[in-house]
Amino acid sequence: MEAAIAALGSDDERHTAMELLERRFPHSLADDRERDRAWRVLVRRGFEPELAYEAIRAHERGLGRVA
Numbered sequence: 001m002e003a004a005i006a007a008l009g010s011d012d013e014r015h016t017a018m019e020l021l022e023r024r025f026p027h028s029l030a031d032d033r034e035r036d037r038a039w040r041v042l043v044r045r046g047f048e049p050e051l052a053y054e055a056i057r058a059h060e061r062g063l064g065r066v067a
Contacts, residue, residue: 010051013047013051014051014054014055014058017042017047017051017052017055018055018058018059020041020042020045021038021041021042021055021056021059022059024038024041025038025059028060029056029059029060035056035060038052038056038059039052039053039056042055042056
């Protein structure tokens with residue numbers, strides 16, 4: 001999995017992280033504990049910590065949702 005993520009470009013990687021968040025956390029992240037959990041999920045999957053943080057912020061703003 002990590003090798004596949006490493007082969008992606010930064011935009012593709014961000015998009016993949018957003019899709020994962022949408023599947024695992026379809027609702028808004030309610031509190032710090034849930035945001036920490038989401039961050040750990042992404043980092044364990046091989047995403048860089050900074051990108052995981054950006055993806056969580058975008059998820060909270062609803063930028064990853066498909067209308």
